[in-house]
């Protein structure tokens with residue numbers, strides 16, 4: 001059995017699957033899905049590695065390299081991105097591949113020092129610069145903020161493979177096969193790419209669009225990201241998806257509604273069902289999430305894609321239920337701005353949830369179209385009100401133009 005896969009002559013996938021890490025970046029759940037760290041080896045007169053792996057995967061990566069080449073003879077290690085999921089093994093590789101020159105952007109040079117104390121054998125490359133390997137040549141394109149300031153992508157000919165690192169990447173370990181055409185359906189990988197995009201990259205959607213524009217003239221035959229599927233049958237597919245998702249995030253969210261709710265004793269949940277009924281009845285696509293049981297990782301794609309956000313949560317200690325505030329803090333960090341919103345929730349005596357909600361979303365320039373705070377459990381009357389509240393909000397989202405924007 002071989003643990004590596006030749007993509008085109010001389011260009012090998014030497015990636016590793018990670019099925020033991022529960023939280024990617026210490027935050028995003030991947031226990032069920034896993035993730036791959038795709039590294040590549042190009043064998044020519046010179047040997048080059050493209051991106052590495054997380055520190056815990058050093059042995060696996062090294063074994064793959066060994067099967068193809070002598071690691072101590074590696075000439076170049078291209079670092080498209082400095083995040084430790086691709087560079088964690090660098091300290092080990094200083095000993096293992098002592099001749100290798102690290103190829104990276106100027107910004108990455110600073111990070112090499114602060115993360116790994118490495119200051120030597122570095123070659124800084126600039127936009128459009130080429131390094132010949134023999135019959136192959138590498139060309140580098142700076143793609144800043146996809147999703148760190150130092151990021152670049154590497155283009156190799158012949159083969160016409162784009163090593164796009166996190167750009168066009170996705171969660172999901174690879175089940176034996178690594179190419180899009182080796183799966184009967186790529187639905188899982190596309191969904192996980194959208195989640196990865198929403199969790200990791202979408203905040204910089206403008207920079208993604210800029211990168212796509214910059215690379216538009218390349219006759220790409222294979223998109224080889226650092227996470228997830230390698231796209232050789234339909235390389236344009238993943239680029240188009242990233243473009244579509246970036247468009248939603250930047251200024252074209254769809255007329256759809258994401259409903260986030262949380263409840264302690266069910267009062268707000270009872271109302272949620274009435275509100276959802278109203279929205280659904282008005283014919284606007286709706287996704288409902290109980291945020292206490294659904295990690296925000298799975299919710300962010302919907303929040304990026306949709307124009308309307310309905311939030312239901314009760315009052316707690318004079319404020320919005322903290323678990324909802326925590327979810328909205330992630331939305332704030334991800335800078336999902338300019339949405340149209342409404343709030344509903346139960347309170348016992350003083351209230352405070354509604355004001356707490358406003359305080360959290362005002363800085364995001366969310367336009368609060370409506371509120372429905374109610375005492376205790378909803379009555380038949382308040383439930384009717386709730387349904388009408390849902391209808392009204394859905395109609396407003398349906399009729400809202402394209403003026404929303406995510407600055």
Ligand SMILES: Cc1cc2nc3c(=O)[nH]c(=O)nc-3n(C[C@H](O)[C@H](O)[C@H](O)COP(=O)(O)O)c2cc1C
Nearest residue numbers: 264265266267268314317318346347348349350351
């Ligand atoms: C720990 C705790 C703190 C609460 N703090 C407040 C409060 O400060 N002001 C208020 O009006 N209601 C407060 N409430 C009452 C809830 O808002 C009320 O029970 C509401 O119906 C809960 O809605 P739910 O069933 O959707 O969880 C509190 C309830 C609990 C359990």
Ligand SMILES: [Fe+2]
Nearest residue numbers: 081083147166
């Ligand atoms: Fe990254």
Ligand SMILES: [Fe+2]
Nearest residue numbers: 083085166226
């Ligand atoms: Fe990554």
